[in-house]
Amino acid sequence: METYTALRQFADSWGLLCMTVFFVGTILFVFRPGAKVRAQEAAMIPLKDDHDD
Template sequence: METYTMMRHFADSWGLLAMALFFVGVIFFTLRPGGKASADRAAHIPLKDED
């Protein structure tokens, strides 16, 4: 089996599953309980005084 065909079969099956799970994980991480407070703290880091 040539390399392109083998990689194509992998991308069509397990690669698609891995990308879907990654997408669901990112959505869950973004919308998790308590995430807003840490995101707000991180958003204000550049605005802190360095003095």
């Protein structure tokens, strides 16, 4: 079997399944309880050492 054909069959079956599971996992991770507080803390990191001298 050619390499292209094997990779295409993988992408059409297991590759699509892996990408779908990764996408759903990412969405669940972002919208989990408690994520908003951690995201707001991370958003403030660049401004943490901002001083008006």
